[in-house]
Amino acid sequence: MEQLYQQVILDHSRQRSGEGELQAPDGESFQVNPTCGDECTVQVTLAEGAIDSLAWTGKGCSISQASLSLMYEMVHGQPVAEAEQLGETFRELIHNRGQELDEEKMDLLDDLGAFTGVGRYSARVKCALLGWMALRGALAQAQPTQA
Amino acid sequence: MTDLLNLAGDFPLLDRTVRGGKPLVYLDTGATSQKPAAVLEAERAFNSRHNAAVHRGAHQIAEEATEAYEGARAGVAQFVGADFGEIIWTKNATEGLNLVAYSFLNATLGRGGAEAERFRLNAGDEIVVTELEHHANLVPWQELAAKTGAVLRWIPVTPDGRLDLEQLDVISERTRVVAFTHASNVTGAITDTAPIVARAQEVGAYTVLDACQSAAHLPVNFAELGVDFAAFSGHKMLAPTGVGVLYGRRELLEAMPPVLTGGSMVEIVTMESTTFMPPPQRFEAGTQMVAQTVGMHAAVDYLTGIGMDKLAAHEDQLAGELLAGIAEVPGVRVLGPSSTQDRLAVVAFDVPGVHPHDVGQVLDDQGIAVRVGHHCAQPVHRAFGVHASTRASAGVYTSSSDIQAFIAGLHQVVKFFG
DSSP, X not given: OTTTSOHHHHHHHHSOSSBSXXXXXXEEEEXXXXXXXXXXXXXXXXXXXXXXXXXXXXXXXXXXXXXXXXXXXXHTTSBHHHHHXXXXXXXXXXXXXXXXXXXHHHHHHGGGGGXXXXXXXXXXXXXXXXXXXXXXXXXXXXXXXXX | OOOSOOOGGGOGGGGOEETTTEEOEEOBTTTOOOOOHHHHHHHHHIIIIIOXXXXXXXXXXXXXXXXXXXXXXXXXXXXXXXXGGGEEEESSHHHHHHHHHHHHXXXXXXXXXXXXXXXXXXXXXXXXXXXXXXXXXXXHHHHHHHHHTOEEEEEOBOTTSSBOGGGGGGSOTTEEEEEEESBOTTTOBBOOHHHHHHHHHHHTOEEEEEOTTTTTTSOOOHHHHTOSEEXXXXXXXXXXXXXXXXXXXHHHHHHSOOSSOSTTSEEEEOSSOEEEOOTTGGGOOSSOOHXXXXXXXXXXXXXXXXOHHHHHHHHHHHHHHHHHHHHTSTTOEESSOSSSTTBOSEEXXXXXXXXXXXXXXXXXXXXXXXXXXXXXXXXXXHHTTOSOEEEEEOOTTOOHHHHHHHHHHHHHHHHHHO
């Protein structure tokens, strides 16, 4: 159990970063996990190709809440491209059946590496990725379509 | 505590281990039951010795298959106090409930001729459901209302998770259908059906009972209950998946238009039009799940062999142990009645500050299988002010030692996340 519920995850599920709402988001996305009804909304504003501000609201299990909290800490203020790359790498980790990725990717993931064990439990994959799906949706909405 | 029944040995799956060698404690019967060897063997024997298309072909095996299929119908009819022709095979209870709603829609569209006019819904008519329903007995009625212009109303739930029978004036002269559960899959509350049926009959509304949780755990007799329709699923009562039953009073089924159409349910087909067979065949289009009906026959024989009264007493004892054990875990709130009076051994609960997924994960790590989530009943969770819960549900094979293991596991949960 301790392998799944790493201290980082338990800490972030209790002391959550980035919860709140933005006045005028450039993009936002609402996502729901139909198996349990867990939901979250992620809002972003962009400036000069970077995530200027990010806020989220949601209700869910410790895995989903900790994932949102860590996501906030790692992507706000970061260039959009880097945030998207981090999201892709995190998705890869969660779909890797509990195995770590290569060293370079684990370095990139930093504290998100605590979620490695989640991949062993297929029922929890969606919990870990819910917030990141919302981030992807919010970023897509915030960026003008490139013709 | 001594168990009234000791039947786990009849269920091959219960012998297995999970999560690195831990013995399985299966407390998710409310979602689906395990199957006794007798059911598995009946299905295997049918497929290996008697499989053929039913109601066609003059060869010996076709006759054997037809006898097995119709024999299963007779067996299930007897089990729930119905006549042979009042039992329609469906894929599951969801399909059975939808069948009634869609047949009424077809009647509203003018199908079924003059005798089906009684099922027509008009703008301003009302359909009454309850806040306690599984989505399967709510969404089809929302859809029917949306398509016909009928208005959906509902009986609310009390703080202890029962239907509020003080609010039966929701059923009015405008009510055409009253759809309600016989026993809640969340709160475990068993419905006092008599006043609801009486009120519906008083205003001439059809009654539709969701008997999914009751048929597997209580003696059930639809004729005595006086309901017009009832649906239940095989897989929740020791039978295979893919088979369920819609019960309908014969007089109503005879007047109702079909829903699925095609082979096996027709008399004369010309290029222009078709006449339909009488019920139950009218509602059983296409090749049916014959082996599963044979499995369901074996399941009701198995339950009858135990005795539904004895089974209900066994599960009543388990419900008491569940409620007493949960009451000793600090902070945990049961979503449903706190006594075993008119209650199944289906207990959903909230551990404040700990999400049900996390509760279930820690229990699973100890080999204990429970359900987490909204259990396909979001409105009743909303009524309790939560959006999901954890649920332990017992069955014929559950023992006191299973309950003890679960309670010990729940203490672990609180310790882990405390």
